[in-house]
Amino acid sequence: MFPMRIFIAGLLLFAAAGACAEVRIMPQHSGVEVRLRGISAVDGAIAWASGAKGTVLRTLDGGKHWQRVAVPDADELDFRDIEAFDADTAVVLAIGPGQASRVYRTADGGKTWRLALQNRDPRAFFDCMVFEGERGWMLGDPVESRFQVHAIDNGGRSWKLLPDGPLAADGEAAFAASGTCIARVGAMLVVATGGTQSRIHFRHDGAAEWKQVASGFEAGVESKGVFSMTPVARSGDFIAVGGDFRAEGTLADAARFVAADALVLGHEIRDGRVVPEPLVDAGFDATPLPATPGYRSGVACAATATTCIAVGPSGVDAWEGVEWKPVPAAGYDAIDITGNIGWASGDDGRIARIEIDD
Numbered sequence: 001m002f003p004m005r006i007f008i009a010g011l012l013l014f015a016a017a018g019a020c021a022e023v024r025i026m027p028q029h030s031g032v033e034v035r036l037r038g039i040s041a042v043d044g045a046i047a048w049a050s051g052a053k054g055t056v057l058r059t060l061d062g063g064k065h066w067q068r069v070a071v072p073d074a075d076e077l078d079f080r081d082i083e084a085f086d087a088d089t090a091v092v093l094a095i096g097p098g099q100a101s102r103v104y105r106t107a108d109g110g111k112t113w114r115l116a117l118q119n120r121d122p123r124a125f126f127d128c129m130v131f132e133g134e135r136g137w138m139l140g141d142p143v144e145s146r147f148q149v150h151a152i153d154n155g156g157r158s159w160k161l162l163p164d165g166p167l168a169a170d171g172e173a174a175f176a177a178s179g180t181c182i183a184r185v186g187a188m189l190v191v192a193t194g195g196t197q198s199r200i201h202f203r204h205d206g207a208a209e210w211k212q213v214a215s216g217f218e219a220g221v222e223s224k225g226v227f228s229m230t231p232v233a234r235s236g237d238f239i240a241v242g243g244d245f246r247a248e249g250t251l252a253d254a255a256r257f258v259a260a261d262a263l264v265l266g267h268e269i270r271d272g273r274v275v276p277e278p279l280v281d282a283g284f285d286a287t288p289l290p291a292t293p294g295y296r297s298g299v300a301c302a303a304t305a306t307t308c309i310a311v312g313p314s315g316v317d318a319w320e321g322v323e324w325k326p327v328p329a330a331g332y333d334a335i336d337i338t339g340n341i342g343w344a345s346g347d348d349g350r351i352a353r354i355e356i357d358d
Contacts (some may be wrong), residue, residue, distance in 0.1 A: 021307040022357040023318050025329040025344070028063040029351075036345035038082035038092065038179050041338040048090050049345050050079035058110060060087055063343065063353045069110025077102065081179025083131045083156070091116070091156035093129050093138065095176045101126035103138065105156045117150065117159040124148055127176040131156070132184045139182040139191055142168035147191060147201070166203075166210040171196030173222070177245065177297035178334035180228040186236045186259065194225010194242065200257060200284060216286045217242050217253040228298045230308065232256070239319070241310045243295030248314045248331075251291040254324070257284040290323050298344070300337040302356045309354065311335045311344050 030036065030049070036057070038050030049057040049066070054074030057066045071077075077094040084090040088109045094102045101119035103126070106112060117138075119126060125141040134155045140148035147165040152158065173195045174181040183190045191201040198219035203210045215226050217240075227242040236259035243252025294314035301308040308319045311332040317324035332346035340356040 020320055020325070021302075021318070023307065023309065023327050024355045024357075025316065025327060026063075026353045026355070027330070027350070028066065028353055030057060030066050030345075030349040031068060032057065032349040034349060035333065035347045036349060036351060037078075037080045037177065037333045039334045039336045039343050039345040039351075040082045040084040040090065041336040041342045042084050042086060043338055044341045046084070046087050047336075047343045048082050048084040049343070049351060050082040050092050051345070051349075052078050054094075055079065056082065056090075056092055056110060057351075058087075058090075063351070066351065067110075069106070071104055071110075071113045074104070076100075080127075080176045081129050083129050083136070083179075085131075085155065089155065091129065091131075091136070093126055093179065095126050097125055098122040101140070103129075103156065103159065114157075116156055125176075127174040128179045128181040130182045130184050130189075137182060137184075137189055139174055141173050145170075147174065147193075149189075149191075164210070166191055166201035166212070168193070169197045169199075171222070172199070175225065175227045175242075175245075175297075177227050180230065180298055180334070181226070183229040183231060183238060185229075185231050185238045190229060190238065192226035192229050192240055192242075194219055194227070195222050196220060198225035198242070200226070200240070200286075202284065213284055213286065215240065215253075216255055216288060218244070223247075228296065228310075230299045230301050232301055232308070233303050235259075239289070239299055239301065239308055241292060241296040241299045241312075243292070243312070245295055245297070248295045248312060250294060252293075252295050252312075254289040254292050254296070254310070254319075256287045256289055258287055259284060289319070292317050292324050293326060297333050298335040300335045300342060302337055302358065303339045304356075304358045306358050307356050309335060309337070309342075309344075309356075311346070313347065316344070 034052040036051035081093040103117040136152040138150040149165040150159040198217040296310040296312040313331040332344035
């Protein structure tokens with residue numbers, strides 16, 4: 001049973017948003033025509049993007065100019081996720097079966113790249129990454145009934161496959177649509193899935209086991225489920241979006257997952273005496289949101305937590321506590337926001353700067 005006080009507080013965070021924020025989406029010239037499904041906003045001036053045909057782009061002036069930074073021998077790779085640390089340092093993930101799944105890292109603005117990880121298992125398939133400072137995690141589809149989770153603590157230089165990824169149901173998988181199927185929420189690592197089942201897998205730092213809850217999203221076929229998650233600033237909660245990528249224009253599920261902490265009494269022996277010890281076991285309660293107008297592959301929230309934006313090939317929507325409001329714009333695949341400024345990227349080299357005034 002989840003504490004009611006936490007559940008109510010989570011709902012009020014959005015409901016308290018009165019006036020609508022102004023969301024400005026300003027298309028920019030990327031200089032490429034490939035599909036860009038990776039985007040990483042460092043600050044209001046610096047951002048990186050990635051996509052098909054080994055494409056990596058960088059801007060240092062707020063998107064006025066985008067520079068292509070080539071990854072050697074990567075012309076056939078599809079870079080679905082990019083995580084940037086600053087103007088010089090970024091990690092980019094390529095998807096695909098077997099050795100096509102790779103991770104590259106640059107520390108000199110793309111002048112040189114190092115292959116940090118290459119998949120050697122023909123059954124494996126990389127999906128998405130998330131970083132928290134120098135710590136990082138990369139999710140891959142299940143092998144032998146477990147999702148693969150690679151971890152790093154040195155900014156993407158070297159990766160280690162963890163032995164205990166989340167258990168997967170037959171036909172359950174993650175989506176590499178925008179590099180946002182894994183997230184950090186407070187002190188938790190959270191994984192979103194779809195396919196035969198759509199679930200949220202989560203593990204608190206230091207916990208021995210992963211836990212699972214049903215996402216509440218429609219599933220049952222390989223094209224349906226949760227595609228993207230984003231933490232809600234300062235709340236310990238997160239928002240998830242998704243749908244069916246084979247039916248882009250149909251109504252799609254969306255949900256807010258509200259953190260709930262249950263206090264469990266354990267004990268330890270000190271000086272021969274049993275001493276009560278509080279242990280925190282955290283979970284989530286899913287709060288359905290109104291459906292988005294179509295399949296959405298990416299979602300991100302502003303730093304103020306009053307505005308979140310979901311993107312998909314068929315459109316863009318803004319959430320401010322009551323409903324998803326369509327934002328006049330072309331469709332995009334991926335979105336990332338830092339503070340109240342971000343970028344979205346999509347097909348045909350589309351890229352746009354986003355500014356949010358609450």
